[in-house]
Amino acid sequence: MTTHHTSSAETAQAAVNSSLGGRIGSFVDGAIVTGSGATVDLVVAATGERFASYGDAGADGADAVLESARRGAATWGALDAFERAAILRRVSAAVESHIEELAFLESATTGKTLRDARAEATKVVEMFGYYAGWADKLMGETIPVPGNWHTYTERVPYGVVVAVTPWNAPLFTAGWNSAAPLAAGNAIVLKPSEFTPLSTVRLAQIAHEAGLPDGVFNVAVGLGATVGSAVTTDERVGKVSFIGSVPTGRRVGVATAQVGIPTVLELGGKSANIVFADANLERAADGAISAVFSGAGQSCVAGSRLLVQRDVHEEFIALVSEKAAKLRIGDPLDPTTEIGPIITRPQYDTVRSLIERGIGDGARRVTSDTLPAAVTGAALAGGNWVLPTLLDGVTPSNTLETTEVFGPVVGADVFDTEEEAIARANATRFGLAGAVWTENVSRAHYVARAVRAGTFWVNSYKTIHVAVPFGGFGDSGQGRSSGPGFVDEYTQPKAVWVPTQATGAPFPSLSY
Structure with missing residues (x-):
């Protein structure tokens, strides 16, 4: 594809x-279906121009998607597991053959840099390949029990799984939240942000073309208040996964709990990046840059709290500032661009406001x-x-100490001792990620164990892989994404009891 x-x-x-034939709508039974509800405008983040509009799917559209998924779940769940694995391997290969197209579509329509979009499309290939293997x-x-019984368990899919994904990484999270549920035998309904639905729809098309039956991979396109609410609280849904902000995640969690639907929540973070005086400062500074400025800071794991030991504080802050000044900000489709725009205008306004509040609270x-x-x-x-x-x-009293900015903003401060750094890192209701930079191996392990975070890096930052569990504590969510256990999130254990005694009373004297 031309750049x-x-x-x-x-x-x-x-x-x-080029990618969607000019049509924008939900993906239902292998086809794009346009909505007839309220008009949603799509805007180029780098210019502020509207480039397309589409109709919200509304309650009727959500119903069509869920009915398609219900039928698809019956078809997909009935397939031999080896056949499902083979199809998912074909999906992985198909996505790999469309990496450039997907990256270009993502970058052109969301404002994500082309280099980031290409890397994330490559990760989607990896996700489908990994879970095809599971x-x-x-x-x-097989469980030994008293009496004459052969007792065993099997893993049963939920049926229809709904995943609500955010605007900051629509393609990446679409792959992340579909590969494992599909491997487990479920049909998937993705509900992307209304601001960034396009790469998700294209991914569904590619997966369908690679061999997924009708109704197995669906996308519901529209507003959260209409489509999102409808697909997350319907009785046809077996499980919901949500990635997004804490306030919205709490509302989703309450709504799903009221109708008895189990939910995985991956929410925000306010992660501490701790630099000790004995660290390799050059490497740590590069890590600090990557931790918060890549993706224009629109990352839940951003290392947005930089804690630096007093002996090297001034030197390190100057080094990070010098490196930040050299980052190339500009057109997302320019392959040399390192920092693109904030993807949505409301988030841009929020970021600017929080910067001013942080300065007003005494930051320099x-x-x-x-x-x-x-x-x-x-x-x-x-x-x-x-x-x-x-x-x-x-x-600690500054707004930026506890508030997730979700933009290219890092707040720094000084500490003296290990205990102070750990206490500061844990002084938040979030618990998603964090890092420590030190040449002292014992200290590295001690701090890694003491900081309350679902993911913690030593002398690195933002390295993730589909084989490793990911998730947070506290306000950062519940449940885990990726890793072998992620497949288990989308199955339920079923116990089967078979009597092995041919005659006599096979039943126990007590019952539950």
Whole structure:
């Protein structure tokens, strides 16, 4: 696919035409179905231009998607596990053959940099390949019990699984939340953000073309208040997975609990990145840059709290500031761009407001606030541009200490002892991720164990793999994504009792 160097409404529309035939709607029974509800505009984040509109699927559209998934679950669940595994391997190969197309569609329509979009499309290939390997390995257990019984368990799929995915990484999270449920024998309904539905629909098309039967991979496109609410609380749904903000996640959790639907929640974070004086400062500074500025900071695991030991605090802050100033901000479709725009205008406004509040609470801005010429010209002036921002002196009472910004903003402060750093890292209701930088092996293990986080890195940051469990504590959610156990999240154990005594009373004298 040709790479364009000017992000524009025309470029985004061309991507929609090329990948989706110009149609935007839900993916139901192997076809795109346009909605007739309220109009939703799609906007190029780098320019502020509207490039397309679509109709909300509404309650009727949600019902059609769920009915399709109900039929698809019966078909898919009845297949031999080895056949499901073979189909998922074909899906992985098909996605691999469309990496460039998917990356271009994602970048052109969301504002994510082309380099990030390409990397995330590659991860989707990995996800389907990995879980294809688990599809035929879901085994039960034989359990010895008193009496003449052969007792065993088997893993049973839920049937229809709904996954609500966010706007910051729509393609990545679509793969992440569909491969494992499909491997377990479920049909999937993805409900992407209304701002960024396109790559999810295209992924569903590719999966269907690779051999997934009708109704097995569905996408419900529309607003959270209409489509999202309808697909997460319907009696046809066996389980819900939600990735997003804490307030919305809580509402989803309450709504699903009221109708008895189990839910996996992957929510926000306010992760501490701890740098000790004995660390390799050059490497730690590169890690700090990657931890919070990649993806324009629109990441739940962003290392947005930078805690630096006093002896090297000034030196390290200067080093991070120097490196941040060299990051290339600009057109997401330019392969050399490292920082793209904030994907949605409301989030841009939130990020700008939180920066000002942080400064008002006493923090000092270390990095520049002057946008470069690359984004102030006529072509990109209307975009959601926020420069990589480092604020020092973010004390425990500062707004930025506890509030997730979800933008390229890091608040730094000083500490003296291990105990102080650990206490500071744990002084939050979040518990998603964190990191420590030190050459002391004992300290690294001690801090890693003491910090309350679902994922913790030593002398690195943001490394993830589909084979490793991912999730958080506290306000960061419940349940785990990825890893072998993620397949178990989408099955239920079923116990089977078979009497082995040919005559006599096979039943116990007590019953539950």
